[in-house]
Amino acid sequence: MSGHSTYQPKSGFSRWMDARLPVGRLVWDSFVDYPTPRNLNYWWTFGGILSLCLGVQIITGIVLAMHYTPSADHAFNSVEHIMRDVNYGWLIRYVHANGASMFFIAVYLHMLRGLYYGSYKAPREVLWILGCVIYGLMMATAFMGYVLPWGQMSFHGAVVITNLLGAFPVVGETITTLLWGGFAVDEPTLKRFFSLHYLLPFMIAGVVVLHVWALHVVGQNNPTGVDPKSKADTLPFTPYATVKDGFAMSVFLILFAIFVFYMPNALGHADNYIPANPLVTPAHIVPEWYFLPFYAILRAVPDKLMGVLAMFGAIGCLFALPWLDTSKVKSMRYRPQAQLYFVIFLVVCMVLGFCGAKLPADPVIPGLWSPKVFDAELNSFVWLSRFATLYYFAYFLVVMPVLGLTEKPRAVPETISSPVLGDADKKD
Amino acid sequence: MRRGNPYSRHGLLKKGVTHTNRSCHGTSTGRRDQKRGDLLAPPVYIPRANLQAAYPSLARHFEGDLQVADPAANAAHTGEDDPSRRDFIHIAAITAAAVGAGAVAWPFIAQMNPAADTLALASVEYDLSKIESGLQVTINWRGKPLFIRNRTPEQIAAAVADDGKGMPDPQADADRHKEGKANWLILIGSCTHLGCVPTVGGGEYGGWFCPCHGSVYDTSGRIRSGPAPKNLVVPEYAFLSDTKVKIG
């Protein structure tokens, strides 16, 4: 952040360190005296919550790795050894498994905040892209982590996803064989997934450092979309944002605890408590809930390669967003038409997630007759996925570019403080 | 906070305020409207005099310098308004956080303690009726070799006779077996020098001999010569019956 540092080392030791490696100054400038917009709402607490989730996952993961055996013969039983014999093993395992889901809940809310308030718009493009990179790394980590217990869903989910890469012409089969380390998902695949699953979170941590650095250069966005113009617009990060983030983390932990202690298997799948059997395919292969929308997009497209491209394209749209959105107004608070499209986008994402868990040919409304179009009846989840996928891409590729040029936004305030300190005499 | 903006572009700011020009939509994102350097420039500070005119309701914040949002400055004037760390509620919250952190830390430390299946094999019961007089059995206990030796009366007598003799680690033979069960000698079969497994019957006393560096133990498992500093260790054990012993 531009502006000079206000750090004043008090003790002899802190002055000595400051002259050699100014860590104290860095912490002070970034997390104590750092000017934070005063009007941030609770949607801005998810950054802190995500850091908490990353820390929790890394610590529980390292501890689990002390007891886990990454071998096809022993992986399943080693996880059960953790659950039954290791002191508090059941707790650490459930925290890690549900922590992944909580991590994705938080990241989706964090991304939705970015979409709504225009946090991806200039000068925050790199910040947004770093965030998308973190999201991609999270998905890779979560996918590989789910394979490690070596249950039926672990194994067959790995088979389906690694087979997808075989869709690419010419190089597809070479890539899958390289990934498998053999002719199918087996022992070598499990071992390398364990190694990479251990590695990737530390890469995520590195990209998070870049993400926070990029954030601190340009400063936070805020609900008005108008950057701070004076000190009246900001407050020092500590104690104002610190205590608010702390409160939000505590509430988040309540939700986390409810899952871990009372519904630890609700977000998982019963089939993953069956040891992996390559010769028996489960009736329903379903990924974890956070992948369901992309799974629905994948299955919506009838062609294998095009489905894979559509799935990756859906994530790719996020990377391109800063250049797709032409609106000069950052925050959708002042863009009523955009709000409507955004709400529909939210519903569409939910619908895609719902469809991802269903059999494509099953009827949406049981018993309702509908004509057969192309390869399935209209009253089927695959057609619902297709319409939803259409809107998903249209939102990024059509609505975002066009709306910015044609909409009539509301007047944007001049500063953050003007709509806020207008009722300054009213206490919080 | 209100949705939309009750203040139009013309409403609040008076003339004379130094302010970067904005487009009709009033944002700082229009690339066409700003020079690139503007995006990297520090925020424009509205001079204090103009701010007071612009935001009359902020008057109470404007005592002293332009430290509008600096609570420490307020504290200098209003004292108790300072969100001081000394407030009880903050201390209570931080204390609760520390307690919570400690409670969370405990399972992560405890999980490194031996797991239940390891502890289940911490004790082993052995049927002694299979060991004839003069013979020894070696079993695996807690990952280490364990000697169970059925001593002959001559071996017991020789051990007792040596009780007062000079030896590196003096100990009476009676202290190394259970009362009334002098023939049963149970020892951890790990040489106290560097951990090799001594061979039974070797050495001049007929006790044990460690082939690695030549330590010699007598029929009570006491070190008599060689580099080992201590006698062979007697583990915790108890007789469940005349023929059954539980070790560990």
Added chain:
Amino acid sequence: MLRKVTLIAAALVLVAGPAFASGKAEEPPKINFSFEGPFGTFDQAQLQRGYKVYREVCSACHSMNLLAFRNLGDRGGPFYDEKYSPKHGKTSNDNPYVKAIALDAQIADIDSETGDPIKRPGMPADHFPAPFPNAAAARASNGGALPPDLSLIAKAREGGPEYVVGIMRGYVTPPAGLKVPVGQHYNNHFPGSVSAGWDEKKQGHAPEGGFIAMAPPLKDGLVTFDDGKPSTVAQQSEDVAAFLMWAAEPKLEERKQMGAAVLVFLLIFSGLLYASYRRVWRNESH
């Protein structure tokens, strides 16, 4: 507006979650097990009866490889006795019931002197012996079908312990016109397909359920319960289902108790943090 939509969306997600459809089968019966709910605990008497059913009926074909005899004496288990717990410096390995039950079992081992395979009496550290040495032998004795290991069955099936009860009770008379293949049995709670014995075009909508290779395992009076409870199929199935739930999730009681403590702490802690937040922000509008 945004908040409302998010809440609706969250509700939709929760609805979508459990909607994984399996093969068409009857819904599992609704039973109020003692371990259900946020304050649930295992009924030790029920676990003992359930263990007896497993031991006398199911263990003939079904292994339970993840359970050791010492687990029977663990906290929350069928033979837990506080006298033999870490509170009194002992472990479940010292529990006399556990030792007696272990001694009853014959465990495959190797003679340390000759190297020959032998069977020896069990000790608490041993795992439950499997009825067959490997999957091929299990299939050979069961007409090609593999009886699944029961250690996790209560978590490995949709519906959990209620599913187990449903299967036990699902051996109803097959509807008229249903041809049951040789070696199979009709069970209206088994999520399979009856298409092997029913022609939908000629006979109409297929009946629910499927063909299961396991013959009806339970009969009235098959297992005598030492506490005098009537030994009906319904009672046996509920008891064995409760036992299987304990086997799959032995830490259930500890988990729920810890959950109560954690949630109380977090609620208080959130309250303290909120008060702290309000105090910090009291002079600042935002």
